[in-house]
Amino acid sequence: MTKPLVVVTGASSGIGAATARLLSAQGHPLLLLARRLERLEALDLPLTLCRKVDVTDRPRVEEAVREAEERFGPTDAIVNNAGAMLLGRVADQPVEEWDRMIDLNIKGVLYGTRAVLPGMLGRRAGTIINVSSIAGRKTFPNHAAYVATKFAVHALSENLREEVAASGVRVVTIAPGAVETELLSHTSSEEIKSDYQAWKESAGGALDPQVVAEAILYAYRQPPNVTVREIVLAATGQEG
Template identity: 80%
Template sequence: MTKPLVVITGASSGIGAATARLLSAHGHSLLLLARRLDKLEELSLPDALCRKVDVTDRAAVAAAIREAEGRYGPVDALINNAGAMLLGRIVDQPEDEWDRMIDLNVKAVLHATRAVLPGMVDRRAGTVINISSVAGRKTFPNHTAYVGTKFAVHAMSENLREEVAPYGVRVVTIAPGAVETELLSHTSDEQIKNDYAEWKAAAGGALDPQVVAEAIAYAYEQPPNVTIREIVLAATGQES
C-alpha cells in the first residue's frame, strides 16, 4: 500500500520536482500541480495524479485536491512550493511583477492551505510545508517586492502554526538560500540577472534542489508530535 497523499505545487521543475521524486521513492501517493503538464508527466512517477493548474486559481486548486483525495484518500501533507522571484528596483520595476509575486507567493499559499486545512483539523493530523527563502528573513539588493512576499510567508506560517497546533497539525517553513532552479530566468532586468549570477558564482554556486528536497522530507517524516518549525539552509559560501 502507498503512504498517504502529499500535494506539491510548482512540481514541474526545481525543488518541486526533486521533492516529488523523493517522496514517491518513499512510497507516497502524490498530487502534482503546475502549469506545465508535460513536465509533470515526464517525471513518470507511480501513484501520482498530474494536473495542469495555475495555483492562483483557488477553485482549480480545490477541485484538483478533491479529485486526488477521491483517488488516494485524505491529504496528509501540502507542500506550497510554487513561487516567482522577479527581482527589480521599486523605482522602475514593472508593477505587474509585484502583482504576480503577491498572487503566487502569498495568496496562492493561502488558497492551497485553505483547501486542505479543514480536513486536517477534523482528523487532527497533517502537515503544511511552506517553501520560503533566506529572503524571508533578511533583505537583499533589488529584492524589495520579493522579500516582502517571503517575509509574509514566514509570518503567515508562524501564525498558522499557532492556530493549528492544538489540533495536531504541523506547519513548517523551509528557507533556502540560492538554489539552482529556473526562478531567476523570469526576472526581466538583464543587468540584475547578470549581477545575481556573478554573486552566486562568487559564493561557489547554489544548492542542488535535491538537498532542499531532503530537508523537506526530513521535516515531514518526523514523528507526528514533533514539528521542525523552520529549516534555513544555504551553500556554505553564501555569506548573506
C-alpha cells in the same frame, strides 16, 4: 497503498520536481500541480495525479485536491512550493511583477493551505510545508517586492502554526538560500540577472534542489508530536 497522499505545488521543475521524486521513492501517492502539465507527466512517477493548475486559481486548486483525495485518500501533507522570484528596484520594476509575486507567493500558499486544512483539522493530523526563502528573514539588493512576499510567507506560517498546533496539525517553513532553479530566468532586467549570477558564482555556487527536497522530507518524517518549525539552509559560501 501504505503511505498517505502528499500534494506538491510548482512541481514541474526545481525544488518541486526534486521533492516529488523523493516522496514518490518513499512510496507516497502524489498530486502534482503546475502550469506546465507536460513537465509533470515527464516525471513519470507511479501513483501520481498530474494537473495543470495555476495556484492563484483557488477553485481549480480545490477541485484538484478533491479529485486526488477521491483516488488516494485524505491529504496528509502539502508542500506549498510554487512561487516566482522577479527581481527589480522599486522605482522601476514593472508593477505587474509585484502583482504576480503577491498572487503566487502569498495567495497561492493561502489557497493551497485552505484546500487541505479543514480536512486535516477534522482528522487532527497533517503537515503544511511552506517553501519560503532566506529572503523571508533578511533583505537583499533588488529584492524588495520578492522579500516582502517571503517575509509574508514566514509570518503566515508562524501565525498558522499557532492557530492549529492544538489540533495536531504541523506547519513547517523551509527557507533556502540561492538554489539552482529556473526562478532567476523570469526576471526581466538582464543587468540584475547578470549580477545575481555573478553573486552566486562568488559564493561557490547555489544549492542543488535535491538538498532542499531532503530537508523537506526530514521535517515531514518527524514523529507526529514533533514540528520542525523552520529549516534555514544555504550554500556554505553564501555570506548573506
